[in-house]
Amino acid sequence: MSDTILTLTIDGQPVSGLATETILQIARENKIDIPTLCYLEGLSAVGSCRLCMVEIEGSPKLHPACVTLIQEGMVVTTQTERLQGYRRNIVQLLFAERNHVCSVCVSNGHCELQELAHKLGVDHIAFPGCYPELEVDASHRRFVLDHNRCVLCTRCVRVCAEIEGAHTWDVKNRGMRSRIVADLDTPWGDSATCTGCGKCVHVCPTGALSEKGKSVAEMLKKRPSLPYLVANRTEERQ
Amino acid sequence: MNREELKNLADEHSRHLEGFTHHILVCAGLGCPDNEAIIAGLRRVVAEQHLDKQVLVRKAGCMGLCALGPIVLIQPGEITYHNVHPGDAEEIVAALGKEPVPRLLLSEDLPFFTRQYKNVLALSGRIDPESIEDYIAAGGYGSLLGVLTTMRPADVIRTVQESGLRGRGGAGYPTGLKWATVAKALGEKKFIICNGDEGDPGAFMDRSILESTPHAVLEGMIIAAYAVGANRGYIYVRAEYPLAVKRLQRAIHEAERKNLLGHAICGTSFDLTLQLRLGAGAFVCGEETALIASVEGRRGSPRPRPPYPAGKGLWGCPTLINNVETYANIAPIIRCGAEWFASIGTEQSKGTKVFALTGKIHNAGLVEVPMGMPLREIIFEIGGGIPDGHTFKGVQTGGPSGGCIPEEFLDAPVSYESLSALGSIMGSGGMIVIDETSSMIDVVKYFMEFCMEESCGKCAPCRTGTVQIHRLLTRFQERQATADDLAMLEELCDLLKSASLCGLGQSAPNPVLSSLRYFRQEYLDRMIPADTPGEANS
Numbered sequence: 080m081s082d083t084i085l086t087l088t089i090d091g092q093p094v095s096g097l098a099t100e101t102i103l104q105i106a107r108e109n110k111i112d113i114p115t116l117c118y119l120e121g122l123s124a125v126g127s128c129r130l131c132m133v134e135i136e137g138s139p140k141l142h143p144a145c146v147t148l149i150q151e152g153m154v155v156t157t158q159t160e161r162l163q164g165y166r167r168n169i170v171q172l173l174f175a176e177r178n179h180v181c182s183v184c185v186s187n188g189h190c191e192l193q194e195l196a197h198k199l200g201v202d203h204i205a206f207p208g209c210y211p212e213l214e215v216d217a218s219h220r221r222f223v224l225d226h227n228r229c230v231l232c233t234r235c236v237r238v239c240a241e242i243e244g245a246h247t248w249d250v251k252n253r254g255m256r257s258r259i260v261a262d263l264d265t266p267w268g269d270s271a272t273c274t275g276c277g278k279c280v281h282v283c284p285t286g287a288l289s290e291k292g293k294s295v296a297e298m299l300k301k302r303p304s305l306p307y308l309v310a311n312r313t314e315e316r317q
Numbered sequence: 318m319n320r321e322e323l324k325n326l327a328d329e330h331s332r333h334l335e336g337f338t339h340h341i342l343v344c345a346g347l348g349c350p351d352n353e354a355i356i357a358g359l360r361r362v363v364a365e366q367h368l369d370k371q372v373l374v375r376k377a378g379c380m381g382l383c384a385l386g387p388i389v390l391i392q393p394g395e396i397t398y399h400n401v402h403p404g405d406a407e408e409i410v411a412a413l414g415k416e417p418v419p420r421l422l423l424s425e426d427l428p429f430f431t432r433q434y435k436n437v438l439a440l441s442g443r444i445d446p447e448s449i450e451d452y453i454a455a456g457g458y459g460s461l462l463g464v465l466t467t468m469r470p471a472d473v474i475r476t477v478q479e480s481g482l483r484g485r486g487g488a489g490y491p492t493g494l495k496w497a498t499v500a501k502a503l504g505e506k507k508f509i510i511c512n513g514d515e516g517d518p519g520a521f522m523d524r525s526i527l528e529s530t531p532h533a534v535l536e537g538m539i540i541a542a543y544a545v546g547a548n549r550g551y552i553y554v555r556a557e558y559p560l561a562v563k564r565l566q567r568a569i570h571e572a573e574r575k576n577l578l579g580h581a582i583c584g585t586s587f588d589l590t591l592q593l594r595l596g597a598g599a600f601v602c603g604e605e606t607a608l609i610a611s612v613e614g615r616r617g618s619p620r621p622r623p624p625y626p627a628g629k630g631l632w633g634c635p636t637l638i639n640n641v642e643t644y645a646n647i648a649p650i651i652r653c654g655a656e657w658f659a660s661i662g663t664e665q666s667k668g669t670k671v672f673a674l675t676g677k678i679h680n681a682g683l684v685e686v687p688m689g690m691p692l693r694e695i696i697f698e699i700g701g702g703i704p705d706g707h708t709f710k711g712v713q714t715g716g717p718s719g720g721c722i723p724e725e726f727l728d729a730p731v732s733y734e735s736l737s738a739l740g741s742i743m744g745s746g747g748m749i750v751i752d753e754t755s756s757m758i759d760v761v762k763y764f765m766e767f768c769m770e771e772s773c774g775k776c777a778p779c780r781t782g783t784v785q786i787h788r789l790l791t792r793f794q795e796r797q798a799t800a801d802d803l804a805m806l807e808e809l810c811d812l813l814k815s816a817s818l819c820g821l822g823q824s825a826p827n828p829v830l831s832s833l834r835y836f837r838q839e840y841l842d843r844m845i846p847a848d849t850p851g852e853a854n855s
Contacts, residue, residue, distance in 0.1 A: 116777075126621040127776045129816045141815055146621045168812050172781035205805065206785050231774060250616065250774070253599065255784050257774030 087153040096149050103131055103144040106157065113157050114166055114195055116173075117232040118145040119282055121305020122241060128232060130166050130195070133157045141165075167199050175206040176255070177213065178227040179285070185298035186286035192230060209255070216261075218268030221291055222280050224259065229287035231257055235279035242308060247273040259287075278303050318576045318583050320462045323453060330454040337373040339413045340392040343401075344442060345376035346528050347560045348521070349387035351403055352376070358406035359389075372413060378529020380442035382429055383682035389421075390442065397423040397430075428698045429680045434661065436669045437645045438685045441529035446564050449571040452532040458577055460651035461536050464543060465585050473544040474500060477647070479655035481667035486512055486603075486640030487715065487744045488820075489666070489733040495637065498627040499545040502635035509542045509550035509589075510631065510638040512608060516555065516600040517716030518767060520747035522671040523641035525683050527554065527561035530645065531568035535591065537644030539578065540651060542589045545637045549590050551612050553602070556595040565593055600717075600771035604819045605630075605638045607773065618773040619819035640745065642671055662688030666732035670743070674700050676750035677707060686731070693727040696750060707752040711835070715744025717764040717771075718824035720831025721757065740831040742824070757836040758843065761828045762790040768825035779822030782813045786829065793843045800847065803840060807833065 086095045089106050096105040101124070106113050116128035126143040133144045136154035144157070156162075173179075173192060181187050195201075213226035233250065236259065240246040247270050251260045261270040280288040281300045289298040318326075334340070341359055345352045359374045380388040385399035389409065398409065398421035405421060412418050435441075444451035452458070464473055478493025499507065511534060515523040527534060534552075542550055554562055569591055572578040580588050594612050601607045602617040609631050611617035630636025646668060650658045659667050666688040672695065675681050679701030686695055696702065696712060703709050711721040714731075720741030722729070729735045733743050751760060769783035789806045792798040810826035810833075817823045833840060 125775070127818060129776055129778050129818065132816050143621055143818075164808075165812050165816050168808065169777050169781075169816070172785065173777055175785070176781045207788070209784060230777075231780070252774070253601075254769060254772035254774045254780055257780065 085149055085151045085153075087149050087151070087155065089155045090157055098148065100149055101145060102133060102142070102147050102149055102153075102155055105149055106144060106155075111157060113144050114198065115145060116191060116195065116230065116284060117234065119234050119238075119302075119305065121309050122234060122237040122282075125233060125237070128169070128230075130169055132162060132165060134159060134162065163199065166195075167201050168205075170196050170199055170201050171204045171206055173230050174201075174204045175208045176211075177229065178208070178210060180227075183295055184228060184286040185289045185293045185295060186228070186300075187296040189296070189299050190286060191284035211255075216267050217291070218266035219270075219273070219275075219291075220268065221275060222267065222277065223289050223291055224261075224267055225287050225289070226258060227287075228285045229259055230285055231259070232284060233259075234282045234284065235259060235288060238278045238282045238303075238305070242303075242305060243274060243276050243278055245272045245274050245276075248279060318462075320466065323458060323462055326450065327454045327456070330450040334373070334454065336370075338371045339373070341372060341374045341409070341413075342377040342390040342392065342442065343374070344378070344380045344386055344388045344390075345446075346379040346383075346386075346525060347558070348379070348383050352387045354403035355387055355389070355401055355406065358403040359410065362406045362410045366410065368410070372410065375445050376447070377443060378441040378446045379438075379525040379683055381433075381438065381683045382423075382680055384680050385423070386682075388423075388442070391417070395425060397425070399423045429682075429684070429701065432694065432699045433685050434669050434687045435685050436649050436661075437526060437533075437642055437671055438529070438683065439649075440533065441525065441683075444530070446529050446531055447567055449532060449568065449575060452530070456652065457532055457648070458536055460648040461539055461577065462583060464540050464651055465583050465587065470500060470544045470546065473540060473651070476655045477544070477650060480650045480658040481655075481662075482643065482646055482650060482658065483666065483733065484640060485642035485646070485670065485745065487718065487742060489743060492639065492643055495627060495639070496541065496544055498625075499547075499635050499637040502628050504635045506549075506632075506634045507545060507547040508631040508634055508636040509538060509545065509547040510608070510612065510626075510636060511538055511550070511552040511641060511644055512603060512605065512638055513552060513554040513558075513561070513641045514596045514603040514608060515558075515641070515745060516603050516771075517718070517745060517747045518764075519673060519675045519713075519749045520716055520745055521673045522683065522746045524558050524561050525673075526641050526645050526671070527558065528564055531561075531564045532572065533645045533648055534565075534641055535568055535572055535578070537647035538591065539582070539589055540647050541637060541639065541644065543587055545635075547637060548588050549592075551592055551594050551631075553594045553596060553608055553612060556597060562593065562595065569593070599773070600767070601773045601819070601821050604821060607819070608638070609636065618775045619821075621818060642746070663730060663732045663734075665734050666743075670731065670746060672731075672746045672748045674748050674750070676713075676748075677703050677752040677755075678750040679704050688732050689730040691728045691730055692722065695731065695748070696727070700750070703750065703752050707754060710751045710753045710755065711757070713741075713749040713751065713760065713764075713828070714747065715742035715824075715827070716747040716749075717767045718742060718820065718827055719744045719747075720827050721751065721760065721835065722831075723835045740827070740834050742827065756794075757832045757839045758790060758793050761832050762787065762794060764828040765790055765825065768821065772821065772825075776816075776818035776822060778813050779817045779819075779825065782809050782817075782822070783825055785809055786813070786826065790829070793840055796843045796845070798840070798844045800844065803844065 131144040132141040216224040483489040607619040
């Protein structure tokens with residue numbers, strides 16, 4: 080079953096892939112850009128940012144490309160005005176949720192949220208900001224967690240649990256009160272499980288996780304090569 | 318236990334019950350105040366008058382008419398007393414076999430009682446929920462024994478499919494189809510789950526069923542597990558339902574002792590272990606994938622479907638997950654046949670449905686009606702209409718995931734299709750009646766606040782969108798809204814409906830959308846007129 084080759088159409092372009100692959104994987108292979116935020120190659124896909132929603136012919140619903148497996152004869156559309164409208168609204172909602180002030184952010188110019196806004200043509204935020212009072216956890220020797228910039232993509236949670244194997248990060252509370260926490264909600268510096276590997280910092284799409292000592296726009300993230308790590312590990316196990 | 322033993326037990330217990338000339342049944346649900354004191358008072362009076370051999374005082378499940386509770390039922394004679402106080406015990410006992418106490422008597426031909434069709438609730442209020450013998454004497458576990466000894470799993474599934482039963486949790490997915498999918502799914506281990514995480518404000522159908530006839534739910538689950546090939550199961554109940562939890566625990570224990578649960582059930586090769594899991598108070602855990610995560614001991618947040626639980630559910634194994642009321646329908650379907658069940662209701666919605674009638678209505682309580690009954694009949698005849706001379710404005714079905722249906726559509730029949738065509742949903746059975754004194758904006762804002770507080774926070778549209786919609790509704794409430802606000806409100810509702818991850822977010826805009834459809838003027842009246850900025854149009 081897994082080695083069955085399927086053919087489908089994405090944005091009018093005929094493409095092919097394995098039955099175990101997702102729409103997003105096949106689209107990226109074929110240079111078709113679908114915006115994502117929570118997705119990161121090498122980590123499990125959770126389908127939570129809802130930016131990669133696409134239309135599939137014959138289905139009244141929208142489907143998240145990152146978790147939807149391809150099917151024979153599927154006709155996928157990724158760039159309709161409706162989808163772009165939803166994407167612009169989601170990005171604006173994320174900007175309004177917390178305190179994203181690009182001009183004073185360590186990730187200014189290297190931020191995925193900022194890039195998304197630029198790419199989608201978001202030039203203003205239609206929704207009033209919520210301006211929650213949020214903490215900055217600078218208790219770790221080398222890193223800083225700034226909740227003001229967090230978009231709750233949970234990449235840090237997943238990289239720590241799935242790749243590093245420490246599972247230091249998780250989410251507490253629910254809804255708009257959701258927060259990333261270390262261990263059972265301890266200051267990061269007191270965490271008994273954190274190995275200090277820094278993978279979370281480098282997978283974080285925004286300035287929520289950064290290295291200490293970096294000033295405005297200085298935090299350049301070096302994405303660890305997760306697919307490479309995962310592939311090597313699978314090889315070792317075999 | 319085999320069929321003969323079950324019959325003997327039923328006969329023996331029936332003889333025991335028939336030995337008494339009078340039965341006094343006292344509603345002992347969570348919602349009725351002082352029922353413990355009433356039972357104690359009645360027992361004391363009976364003992365004092367040395368009537369122990371003639372009069373049996375028993376606790377019973379919910380009798381439905383919660384607005385007039387606690388209710389006491391005297392058998393024989395079907396004499397129903399309402400608003401009983403512990404001090405009424407002597408009068409009630411004295412009237413046994415004579416003229417009933419007029420002060421407490423409820424008319425027998427009250428439409429509340431005569432218009433209902435009791436199937437799931439047939440035994441509710443008639444038997445002691447804490448006695449397995451009571452349930453067995455009323456014919457309970459007969460369906461299970463019949464299934465185990467005369468039917469193959471495929472026969473059971475066919476019967477459920479032919480009955481036309483659809484999920485009572487809200488979405489109305491065909492139950493037989495779900496069972497067939499789980500039965501066919503590949504996997505050595507399969508699980509069965511009962512979803513008792515009833516969380517809609519104003520809904521208490523599942524609580525009442527679990528409190529009144531826990532064995533009926535167990536029997537349905539055991540039959541379902543046999544049909545799909547599951548050997549382990551969980552009943553997920555919210556911790557806010559302590560009485561339901563206590564009675565379920567007792568029911569599971571008693572069923573195990575009678576070999577109706579556990580290893581080699583009734584001497585067959587079929588095993589089933591059932592355990593309780595308590596929800597910690599999150600509405601989202603009623604969503605099946607979040608519920609499964611919670612049972613697994615993880616954070617209760619939903620995941621994208623597919624894969625559906627039928628293929629990959631609890632710990633990755635095929636899992637059958639149904640609602641409390643769905644399971645409670647199974648034993649009657651087996652006992653009376655698929656044809657009987659399919660003869661009740663409408664073309665697409667078969668059987669009966671339990672509703673929790675609340676809000677501005679005379680007879681607040683629990684009712685069971687055949688599908689297809691017009692809303693007007695439920696509200697104005699069974700429910701007794703609107704109290705205090707007020708007029709009907711709308712009825713919210715489906716709680717925070719549903720919509721509000723106005724007067725002009727009251728003749729619509731209750732069915733999955735018609736409610737959905739009206740922009741609402743059947744939901745799990747909550748019906749909140751609203752009169753002209755309530756503003757729709759207030760109602761809708763209340764439900765949006767509920768969704769905002771209960772959003773798990775996983776997906777961006779629901780977590781951030783509910784906050785913004787709530788803020789916009791506040792602007793309407795404060796008469797500060799503009800035409801732009803109205804446009805933004807509609808845009809955000811569309812976003813949540815189309816792009817949210819789970820049912821909570823997808824259905825959170827429903828109250829707003831339905832009120833915009835039927836009560837749009839209320840929104841328009843609360844907008845600042847375009848030419849006078851800063852002042853509300855009042």
